[in-house]
Amino acid sequence: MKPVLLVVEDDENIASQMKWALSDQYEVLLSSNAGLAIDIVKNNKPHLVTLDLGLPPDPDGSTEGLNLLGDILEIDKNIKVVIVSGNSEREVALRAISKGAYDHFGKPIDIDELKYVLKRAHYVFSLEKEYHEMEMALHRSIDGEIIGSSKAMLEAQAIARKVATNDIPVLITGESGTGKEILARYIHQHSRRNKNDLVPLNCGAIPENLMESELFGYEKGAFTGAHTRRQGKFEGADGGTLFLDEIGELPLPLQVKLLRFLQDNKIERVGGKGLIDVDVKIIAATNRVLKEMVSEGLFRDDLYYRLAVITIDLPPLREKKEDVLLLANHFLLKYSHYSNRQKYLSQGAMDSMQTYNWPGNVRELENKIRRAITLSDGIVISSKDLGLGLIKDPEIIYDLATAKQMLEKKYIIEALARHKGIASKVSKELDISRPTLTGLMKKYGIEYNK
Numbered sequence: 001m002k003p004v005l006l007v008v009e010d011d012e013n014i015a016s017q018m019k020w021a022l023s024d025q026y027e028v029l030l031s032s033n034a035g036l037a038i039d040i041v042k043n044n045k046p047h048l049v050t051l052d053l054g055l056p057p058d059p060d061g062s063t064e065g066l067n068l069l070g071d072i073l074e075i076d077k078n079i080k081v082v083i084v085s086g087n088s089e090r091e092v093a094l095r096a097i098s099k100g101a102y103d104h105f106g107k108p109i110d111i112d113e114l115k116y117v118l119k120r121a122h123y124v125f126s127l128e129k130e131y132h133e134m135e136m137a138l139h140r141s142i143d144g145e146i147i148g149s150s151k152a153m154l155e156a157q158a159i160a161r162k163v164a165t166n167d168i169p170v171l172i173t174g175e176s177g178t179g180k181e182i183l184a185r186y187i188h189q190h191s192r193r194n195k196n197d198l199v200p201l202n203c204g205a206i207p208e209n210l211m212e213s214e215l216f217g218y219e220k221g222a223f224t225g226a227h228t229r230r231q232g233k234f235e236g237a238d239g240g241t242l243f244l245d246e247i248g249e250l251p252l253p254l255q256v257k258l259l260r261f262l263q264d265n266k267i268e269r270v271g272g273k274g275l276i277d278v279d280v281k282i283i284a285a286t287n288r289v290l291k292e293m294v295s296e297g298l299f300r301d302d303l304y305y306r307l308a309v310i311t312i313d314l315p316p317l318r319e320k321k322e323d324v325l326l327l328a329n330h331f332l333l334k335y336s337h338y339s340n341r342q343k344y345l346s347q348g349a350m351d352s353m354q355t356y357n358w359p360g361n362v363r364e365l366e367n368k369i370r371r372a373i374t375l376s377d378g379i380v381i382s383s384k385d386l387g388l389g390l391i392k393d394p395e396i397i398y399d400l401a402t403a404k405q406m407l408e409k410k411y412i413i414e415a416l417a418r419h420k421g422i423a424s425k426v427s428k429e430l431d432i433s434r435p436t437l438t439g440l441m442k443k444y445g446i447e448y449n450k
């Protein structure tokens with residue numbers, strides 16, 4: 001297929017000459033004004049555009065042309081726009097380039113030269129396109145991928161693959177940001193249901209009175225305002241997976257209805273007159289301890305036992321420190337396009353990530369890396385860039401000099417106590433001179449009052 005070239009030119013003579021000369025290599029489309037040019041850009045998606053800046057209603061100026069350039073790039077920033085201008089417009093042409101035009105070309109037009117410029121423009125266009133496609137594919141594969149070589153994560157994935165082969169409900173538990181949703185999607189992707197949707201519903205985000213119709217849908221006339229029949233999430237997920245996030249927030253009356261579905265795979269719309277069969281796998285998630293909620297009467301025990309047959313518990317990040325660096329490098333790659341260079345972690349950054357206790361878990365790690373990629377100046381990300389500079393725990397981490405000083409201070413205080421402050425005995429025991437002892441006591445602010 002020939003590359004598509006749009007020629008924007010209000011001089012009919014020039015336009016038809018160009019079309020005649022370029023048609024063997026390009027599919028040439030013509031426009032003599034901005035409005036038509038925009039329609040063509042939207043509908044025919046040209047790869048290349050030659051743009052005469054002097055267009056009506058301003059054929060001697062460049063305003064209309066420059067505006068059109070902006071509009072074209074707004075629609076598709078990958079289009080290569082070559083400005084065609086008279087010699088007197090050279091300065092304007094350069095301005096156009098600073099606004100994103102690919103190149104500029106002087107009138108009168110030398111067709112061979114123009115062919116050469118267009119050929120090069122198209123070459124760059126194809127390279128960029130290939131690059132974007134590769135990058136997209138990379139991000140797609142990176143996106144749903146679950147990273148982790150800790151025992152807990154390997155186990156979680158193994159169970160996930162197993163439960164993906166059947167229709168038994170799954171309960172995923174874990175603190176906020178530990179990866180409950182990404183695991184739910186992983187299960188869905190590995191199941192026979194992956195041609196259909198995973199439909200997420202956050203049970204805590206919807207007011208109780210709307211929750212039932214949200215889940216089960218309603219019939220026309222079920223309540224004031226129900227002008228038409230509407231499907232709920234269950235029917236939307238038919239053939240696929242319904243992901244019930246924050247299941248602990250599901251109101252008790254709806255817990256009954258969910259339990260009923262789990263028993264016979266049927267639902268009833270609000271105001272409905274009969275049961276409807278739906279084929280849905282339920283994956284529920286919570287960061288609360290459901291068992292405690294059961295004993296407090298906030299969660300039905302029969303539903304709990306039905307849901308918890310297969311429970312996957314995701315550990316907090318602080319309990320799988322061996323995954324921290326793997327995840328960090330994964331996110332460095334995932335967000336590498338935030339900067340024009342691939343960035344790396346300094347040793348200090350890696351150390352501080354190991355000691356930090358990650359209350360926000362993987363989500364927090366992901367956000368910190370994303371932020372650091374943007375904030376760091378060079379290619380190396382420091383612990384300060386991560387916002388972990390001040391979080392080192394002084395109880396645990398010492399450099400050698402500090403450790404030595406602390407030990408010295410401790411020894412002197414203890415010896416002074418043993419010898420009731422008699423300096424000669426202390427210096428003898430510690431094998432240092434009297435002036436050294438006095439110096440150290442001063443240095444560490446030790447006083448001994450007999």
Ligand SMILES: Nc1ncnc2c1ncn2[C@@H]1O[C@H](COP(=O)(O)OP(=O)(O)OP(=O)(O)O)[C@@H](O)[C@H]1O
Pocket residue numbers: 145146147148153174175176177178179180181182183287327362363366
């Ligand atoms: N093992 C992992 N590998 C790669 N990315 C992960 C992993 N775990 C979590 N993430 C990423 O961390 C972020 C948070 O994960 P997710 O939304 O699944 O957590 P969650 O447990 O559902 O949190 P919340 O309870 O706050 O909803 C997401 O961007 C997800 O892609």
Ligand SMILES: [Mg+2]
Pocket residue numbers: 180181245
């Ligand atoms: Mg979640």
